[in-house]
Amino acid sequence: MTVVELRPGPGDRDVVASASRTIKAEAAALDALEKALEGPLGRNVARAVERMAACEGRVIVTGMGKSGHISAKISATLASTGTPAQFVHPAEASHGDLGMITAKDVVLALSWSGESKELASILAYAKRFGVTVIAITSRAKSALAKAADIPLVLPASREACPLGLAPTSSSTQQLVMGDALAVALLEKRGFTSDDFHVFHPGGRLGARLQFVRDLMHQGDEIPLVAHGTLMSDAILAMTNKGFGILGVIDEAGALCGVITDGDLRRHLHDGLLAHKVESVMSDAPKTIEPGVVASAALDVMNGAKISALFVVDRNRPVGILHMHDLLRAGVV
CATH class of the missing domain: 3.40.50.10490 (Glucose-6-phosphate isomerase like protein; domain 1)
Structure with a gap:
């Protein structure tokens, strides 16, 4: 040609x-x-x-x-x-x-x-x-x-x-x-973005103005384990949920860290299965609140180069949002 x-x-x-x-x-x-x-x-x-x-x-x-x-x-x-x-x-x-x-x-x-x-x-x-x-x-x-x-x-x-x-x-x-x-x-x-969404429910603009709470996974779908859990059990929980990320909560139910596929690879040769989650997790996870518009969640994911976010309310995990959820909703 x-x-x-x-x-x-x-x-x-x-x-x-x-x-x-x-x-x-x-x-x-x-x-x-x-x-x-x-x-x-x-x-x-x-x-x-x-x-x-x-x-x-x-x-x-x-x-x-x-x-x-x-x-x-x-x-x-x-x-x-x-x-x-x-x-x-x-x-x-x-x-x-x-x-x-x-x-x-x-x-x-x-x-x-x-x-x-x-x-x-x-x-x-x-x-x-x-x-x-x-x-x-x-x-x-x-x-x-x-x-x-x-x-x-x-x-x-x-x-x-x-x-x-x-x-x-x-x-x-x-x-x-x-x-x-x-x-x-x-x-x-x-006039706020909440008000704007009321008048613009359709099309890509409407999709970007949906709230995180409308798109997030909740309840038993959230991949969570308690602080002190062995990695052998944590990996099973992480695999069963299918988000490629696992949240770790403390005794008060607050999110204190996350474990990603990258964390697993980094500790693969350190006797990973015998470790507890706190020795593997990242303790400063990126999070977002449920009342934030979906486009803001997309910005956080793109900025941090991650594909999932835990949704927290007063630091307690109430949901999880994956990039695929934003794609399905037409936000991306």
Whole structure:
């Protein structure tokens, strides 16, 4: 089989240069956005987060066109990080979807120009029923900014599109501002990995957010022997459990050491069977607690180059977790 090396041609270089210009333009827009937080935008972001955190209903996110696509993503991010949210299409609002908005909600409306006529029915409805409106726009004197209780005015930026027409840098700014609001709310609420798992039970992310207690082996499956046990008996117990590791517990039931296949090999020529477990075991075993997420257990195993962990509660072994358990669960 002949291997053909593909080398970039002149056309490829043009494409790469174009991609680089786009990335630089959008990065510059984000730099401008970060700097703008030092002024009135930052103060209004703080107000917006306070208002959304105090909301007793949902954050209704809305926008038209590209701003609508960004709005839908922001709504999904808010919902998955602990802030109840829903996207309402502004064109559908005047055809019955206004009923999705209640007086306890907060409206987050996006329009780069601030002049999207489709938002009019939502803005009028919000004013009529006293619903707080937070606006993300680029024009402080726009209809949207004037109608908003809290306007988040983003800095003007050059679109990456060479025609200056297709929303690129502007939509990136909107998206990042939405992410910034969601993360600030997440931190303000004290949202934890436990909470995150509730909203992300599926896929690999859900697998990594499972807890050690959900995957560990318990009860009679745990390979344990008492301090003072002869190695002849310990090896039988270790072999019967099939984890390649054995835990040693003291009189109080606490884990005081472990014996691995490696320990057995190191003592193979020392009259191993006549020894007691304490002369063979490693007395500083790696352990993990049952309430830790599975991905953290994987990190411990990879870092220590081991394939099994004893699960302890107040240093008492309550389970054992093997790398194969993480593989079966889809964590790896």
